Amino acid sequence: MHGDDDLSPGERAALAALAREISLPRGLEDRAAVAVAGALRSRRRRSLAVRGLLAAVLTGAVFAAGLGLGEQRARTAAGAPGARFLLVLREGAAFHPPATLSQAALVQEYSVWAHQLGNEGRLELGEKLADAGWLLGAEERSSPPTGDGVIAGLFIVRAASEAQALEIGRTCPHLRYGGVVEVRRIVET
Amino acid sequence: MQPSGAQNALIETMDDHRAPVDSNDAALVALFLRGGDESAFRQLFRRHGPAMYALATRILGDPGREAEDAVQEAWVRAAKGLASFGWRSSLRTWLTGITVNCCREVLRSRLRDRHESIESDPGANAGPRDSAARLDLEHAIRILPAGYRAVFVLHDIEGWTHAEIGARLGIEAGTSKSQLAHARQALRAHWRASPAKEDSHAR
Numbered sequence: 508m509h510g511d512d513d514l515s516p517g518e519r520a521a522l523a524a525l526a527r528e529i530s531l532p533r534g535l536e537d538r539a540a541v542a543v544a545g546a547l548r549s550r551r552r553r554s555l556a557v558r559g560l561l562a563a564v565l566t567g568a569v570f571a572a573g574l575g576l577g578e579q580r581a582r583t584a585a586g587a588p589g590a591r592f593l594l595v596l597r598e599g600a601a602f603h604p605p606a607t608l609s610q611a612a613l614v615q616e617y618s619v620w621a622h623q624l625g626n627e628g629r630l631e632l633g634e635k636l637a638d639a640g641w642l643l644g645a646e647e648r649s650s651p652p653t654g655d656g657v658i659a660g661l662f663i664v665r666a667a668s669e670a671q672a673l674e675i676g677r678t679c680p681h682l683r684y685g686g687v688v689e690v691r692r693i694v695e696t
Numbered sequence: 697m698q699p700s701g702a703q704n705a706l707i708e709t710m711d712d713h714r715a716p717v718d719s720n721d722a723a724l725v726a727l728f729l730r731g732g733d734e735s736a737f738r739q740l741f742r743r744h745g746p747a748m749y750a751l752a753t754r755i756l757g758d759p760g761r762e763a764e765d766a767v768q769e770a771w772v773r774a775a776k777g778l779a780s781f782g783w784r785s786s787l788r789t790w791l792t793g794i795t796v797n798c799c800r801e802v803l804r805s806r807l808r809d810r811h812e813s814i815e816s817d818p819g820a821n822a823g824p825r826d827s828a829a830r831l832d833l834e835h836a837i838r839i840l841p842a843g844y845r846a847v848f849v850l851h852d853i854e855g856w857t858h859a860e861i862g863a864r865l866g867i868e869a870g871t872s873k874s875q876l877a878h879a880r881q882a883l884r885a886h887w888r889a890s891p892a893k894e895d896s897h898a899r
Contacts, residue, residue, distance in 0.1 A: 513880070514852070521833050522852050528746035529753060532764055536741050539768045540734055543775040547732045 591631060591693040592672035594662040594679065601685035616680045624664060629675065632663040659686075663693070721787040729779055741771065744788055748795045754849045755799040757838040766798040773798070792854065796846070796864050803842050836886040844879035847872050852880075 514522070604613055624630035636658055666672035669692060676682075676690045721743070727736035748770060752763040773794050781790055837845060846865060850856040851872070858869040858876075865872070 525833065525853055527750060527853075529750040529759075531745050531749055535749070535764050535767065536738060536745065538764075539741060539745075539771045540737055542768055542772050543737055544732065544734065546772045547775060 589665045589667040589671075590669075591695070592664055592666055592669070592675075593689075593691045593693055594664060594672075594676050595658055595689040595691070596660045596662075596679070596681045597687040597689065598657050598659045598681075599685075599687065604684040613680075620678065620680055621662070624662075624675070629664045629666065630662065631665055633660070634662075635660045718786060718788075722783070725778055725781070725787065728775075732775075737775070740787075744791050745771075747788065748791055751792060751795050751849065751854065752799050754834075754837055754853065755796065755842075755846050756802055757840070757842070757845055762802050766795065766802050770795040770798045793864055796850065799846070800865065803846070806842070833883075836883050839886070840879055840882055844875050844882065847875040848879035848883070851876050 621630060621633055664672065664675050666675055669690075672690050672692070676688045679686075679688050681688055721740070724736045724740050724743075727733045728740065745767065748767050749763060752766040752770075753759045756763050756766065770791065774791055777794075781787070837848065840848060847861055850861050850864075851858065856864075858872040861867070861872040862869040867875075
């Protein structure tokens with residue numbers, strides 16, 4: 508076994524003469540620039556989604572039972588094949604997360620679900636709605652309807668078919684606690 | 697095995713003495729981080745890309761598309777990680793480390809595809825010897841087994857220590873020493889066997 512210092516002067520000279528830099532192949536700079544720009548665009552989208560989620564948690568934006576989701580802007584599905592579907596999360600009288608489950612744990616559960624959709628490139632939009640709004644019509648009132656539950660949040664996901672959109676909806680943690688998820692295909696015009 | 701955060705920190709710390717922060721690099725990085733300035737990226741690429749490409753070419757033993765892809769991927773990773781780069785080493789050293797990681801992944805992929813050994817098995821990547829061809833040093837390095845080649849390039853050409861190589865490649869420093877010795881033995885054997893060897897290269 509040789510030590511580290513067993514190079515002859517000739518060998519050292521030969522190694523020192525090797526070029527430390529090699530001319531770059533034509534087009535590599537352009538390809539790298541495009542790849543980097545694409546990676547940073549994707550990263551910024553994910554960053555917006557995370558910031559929105561954290562903002563919702565920190566500001567106490569919550570669903571009726573104290574569950575926060577907030578804004579999710581992971582437009583990673585933009586341009587992907589398939590149709591867009593609206594998932595409306597409603598909270599009625601049956602919505603009862605276990606008292607033993609902390610709000611932080613609930614938030615975490617919804618976060619994981621939403622981020623997983625984002626990572627799969629299915630999530631286009633996620634928004635939490637304010638608890639109260641306005642109903643406009645023959646009469647105007649400020650209280651939201653209570654029949655099928657308050658609309659607490661909405662998501663726009665991309666799916667290959669209605670069946671797949673329903674499968675996505677069924678994975679929403681909202682259903683585990685008595686909430687209702689309405690799935691509607693968005694008609695593209 | 698990817699180097700841990702602690703290993704990366706170790707590598708950067710060990711490199712402190714080598715190169716102070718290059719103010720041109722720092723300015724370009726700042727410009728790039730402000731909004732992904734493409735011009736700044738291209739200047740960084742032109743400053744460091746040729747060295748990264750030389751390194752990738754030597755580690756992979758292939759001046760073709762694999763080396764280009766490794767360099768491109770290294771820049772993508774670097775762009776994503778620049779905001780958290782602590783300047784404890786020179787930018788060149790940091791980029792070199794990322795390039796090495798990308799090359800290792802290519803070697804692992806080859807291992808899966810072709811069952812090529814990256815750790816030992818001298819001669820596994822040598823191919824048929826063409827005694828009529830001039831066997832220059834670059835060629836001799838290129839036909840080393842992949843694992844020997846990586847250690848040899850990092851130690852004898854790039855100037856890394858065995859501790860740094862071990863941390864980056866996920867091997868013991870002793871293994872690095874051993875592989876370097878095997879690499880040198882193999883290179884000397886090639887030089888001796890080469891009819892066109894230059895005397896100055898022989899021991």
